[in-house]
Amino acid sequence: MNDTTDPSSHDRRIGRRTVLTGLSGTLVALAGCTDNSETGDTPTNSTDTTTEPPAAQSDAFAGVSVDAGQLVVTLARDTSAGWVHRFGPDGDLAEKAKVAPDGREAQFDLVGQSVDGYTPGEHRLAAVKNDKSVGEVTLTLEPEVTLTNFRWAENYPDMEWDKSANNWETHAAFRLENTGSGPAMLTRTRWRNAPFVLRTDEDEQTFDHPKVLPPSETTTIYAIPPVYETSGGLVGASSVECGKIDTKTLHLEAIVEPGADSSFSQMIEYGGEEGACELTIVDSETTGSPQTASNGSGS
Structure with a gap:
């Protein structure tokens, strides 16, 4: 028997949570104020590994990542927001996610057995407090x-x-x-x-x-x-x-x-x-x- 299959060591496994890198001006602040300081890779837990974080981050957001079929949004420590809104590639509001009680994370279920799915393309996230946006990011989900x-x-x-x-x-x-x-x-x-x-x-x-x-x-x-x-x-x-x-x-x-x-x-x-x-x-x-x-x- 002949075997022409690539070795399993060629598999790209980068962990359950993958940080999204900038593809469409990712993490652009609503007010145009950005923090260009470099940040190192910070695994979510001892089993997580990540790609490099976005080069430019807004004041309101600390990071955006994908964990299996979820989009996980982490707000900056000094950001006060009750919701994160996700706008699809057509610009319409696609989904709202409530910020966790600790005030840091919100999660969107993008794919799954009980999920309608999402439209690939550029998405916009807005951190919202009292129906007002306090910061936005854009990212590509493709x-x-x-x-x-x-x-x-x-x-x-x-x-x-x-x-x-x-x-x-x-x-x-x-x-x-x-x-x-x-x-x-x-x-x-x-x-x-x-x-x-x-x-x-x-x-x-x-x-x-x-x-x-x-x-x-x-x-x-x-x-x-x-x-x-x-x-x-x-x-x-x-x-x-x-x-x-x-x-x-x-x-x-x-x-x-x-x-x-x-x-x-x-x-x-x-x-x-x-x-x-x-x-x-x-x-x-x-x-x-x-x-x-x-x-x-x-x-």
């Missing part, structure tokens, strides 16, 4: 998600598969890297011509698969169906007649909101016979990223 590799359990037995299942070797996982400045959400996966789909009368199968994709992180997604299963297991499914198939191209579409979807295709050569299939991966391709999928064969 997710950029790509599928970086695809792994077959048979070739990667040391990953966190559910080995209590007798078909665990037929499962697969893939990795989604968010190199943008805003979080995204994997909502569904759509499969066509995968071995498990060929066992049914359907052209494709879709699975709900909600998973937050924080910025500056690579997230491993374990596929729900047994992707490479050719016989047994699925209710109402038959075995794949491998002796009658030359090659088929598996297609995976990862539905992401907000932002562009990621796609993956893999040409599989079928051999053997029904009930004793032999699968060989001939070629793989991901949309918008280099080919990094694993090659291998197995039944």
